[in-house]
Amino acid sequence: METFNVQAPDVSTAWIRACRALLENRSHRAFHTVVRIVDPQRDDPRVRAELDRILTAKGMQPVSTVANTIFPAALAAKAATHEELVERYKGLYPALKRLHNGNRLGTYFQRLIDFPGKDESVDQLAGIIRQLLLQGRTNPKSACYEANLVDPATDDVEPYSTSAPIRVPGRDNGIMQFPCLSHCSFQLDNRTRQLHLTALYRSHYMVEKAYGNYLGLGDLLAYVARQSDLKPGMLTVIAGYAQLDGNAIGMLRPLFFESVPMLAA
Numbered sequence: 001m002e003t004f005n006v007q008a009p010d011v012s013t014a015w016i017r018a019c020r021a022l023l024e025n026r027s028h029r030a031f032h033t034v035v036r037i038v039d040p041q042r043d044d045p046r047v048r049a050e051l052d053r054i055l056t057a058k059g060m061q062p063v064s065t066v067a068n069t070i071f072p073a074a075l076a077a078k079a080a081t082h083e084e085l086v087e088r089y090k091g092l093y094p095a096l097k098r099l100h101n102g103n104r105l106g107t108y109f110q111r112l113i114d115f116p117g118k119d120e121s122v123d124q125l126a127g128i129i130r131q132l133l134l135q136g137r138t139n140p141k142s143a144c145y146e147a148n149l150v151d152p153a154t155d156d157v158e159p160y161s162t163s164a165p166i167r168v169p170g171r172d173n174g175i176m177q178f179p180c181l182s183h184c185s186f187q188l189d190n191r192t193r194q195l196h197l198t199a200l201y202r203s204h205y206m207v208e209k210a211y212g213n214y215l216g217l218g219d220l221l222a223y224v225a226r227q228s229d230l231k232p233g234m235l236t237v238i239a240g241y242a243q244l245d246g247n248a249i250g251m252l253r254p255l256f257f258e259s260v261p262m263l264a265a
Contacts, residue, residue, distance in 0.1 A: 113125055
């Protein structure tokens with residue numbers, strides 16, 4: 001089976017190494033891939049700018065737009081509390097749905113703060129932050145129970161649940177549609193007071209989405225850590241299937257093979 005497992009200090013290096021690994025496969029695809037990013041809040045703006053130039057030339061969304069579907073960093077920076085961020089995002093969400101057809105089924109951040117539970121919508125991030133703060137005052141748990149198999153509305157039954165499902169059973173049935181990100185799970189290292197994040201994708205488009213996804217997940221991790229009085233740690237992204245998508249591979253090759261010395265400088 002074609003696969004890869006890479007680790008890198010920042011988003012730009014991780015993305016380049018993952019794409020290089022796919023280039024080595026004749027099919028430009030792989031299964032059960034793992035990307036670990038030590039500092040997912042850091043990337044090289046020159047790599048991002050060049051990727052944005054290529055994405056624009058191919059009629060694709062810029063990196064920042066993709067990242068904002070996971071975490072609206074600019075909006076969060078203006079909100080004094082988590083509750084204010086949720087209220088403002090919910091107010092903007094109808095416009096976001098109209099703005100881009102890809103948002104018609106939802107955005108990842110919308111699922112994190114307004115998950116359609118059995119009886120009512122659930123702010124999963126609020127629950128995660130609440131439980132992390134509780135752990136800090138009691139007996140800290142490192143790896144907690146997964147929430148995919150239960151309704152998040154009942155999460156309070158388990159006082160140490162710090163997972164966030166994205167996919168809604170019985171509703172998200174489109175084979176090629178939203179969401180490709182299925183699940184987010186947070187892990188606490190109480191020795192270092194660091195919070196880590198694991199994200200599971202059923203499918204990952206490395207050209208169109210991956211770089212923005214890494215940045216968005218990094219911003220999400222930093223936000224939850226800050227709200228929980230913790231330090232952001234490592235991001236691990238697992239994809240059941242990953243591919244170098246589209247017809248931009250030729251344009252991207254110089255970026256893959258000429259940027260590493262620049263990043264190391």
